[in-house]
Amino acid sequence: MRWTWIDRFVTFESGKSATAVKNLSLAEDHFADHFPGFPVMPAPLILEGLAQTGGILVGEARQYRENVVLAKITAKFHSEAMAGEQLTYTTTLLDLNDTGARVSATAHSGDSLIVEAEIMFAHANPAQLPPGLPDTKFVFNGELTHLLRMAAAVSKPPAPSA
Structure with a gap:
């Protein structure tokens, strides 16, 4: 099963907010078992x-100096998301400091609110990781690196037309 749960960014404002989408396809493995006949x-x-x-x-926002590690989520679900829908993830940066960050977040399917959340992240400096773990930016690599490049392209203003 894949680990990346966003398909693309639709907006990205550095240090402020980001909006991404995820298309929910019945072809994804988790829909076969969750739940048979009712793909949630x-x-x-x-x-x-x-x-x-x-x-x-x-x-x-911190130029990827540290790994960003999920620390805590407080969430309230309002409805289910079904196969065939498109989720829109919207996040807004509330606090950012040397030890971590806090964002507010929502997921919508069309006009329907699926979940609202507050997410806290901790910063993990790769040089200070416990022995035995690679001292690389383990969060910002692979598929996420590609999405980061896409996010950067989305955040650039359009070139002036001649």
Whole structure:
């Protein structure tokens, strides 16, 4: 199963907010078992999508000097998300400091509010990780690196036309 739970960014304002989307396809493995005949997106995967959107916002705000680690989520679910829908993840940076950050987050399907959350992140300096863990930016690599490049492209203002 894949680990990245956002498909693309639709807006990205450095140090302020980010909006990403996730298309829910019946072809995704989790829909086969959750639940047969009633394909509902598992709530933890929706929260992971929100955390990835907010985590990228936090990481970019600090030029990816540290890994951004999920520390705490407080969430209230309002409805389910079903296969065939598109989730819109919206995150807003509330606080950012040397030890971590806090974002407010929502997930919508169309006009329907699925979940609202507050997410706290901790900063983990790769050089200070426990022995045995790689001292690399383990969060900002692979698929997320590609999404970060896409986020940067979204955040650039359009070139003036001639």
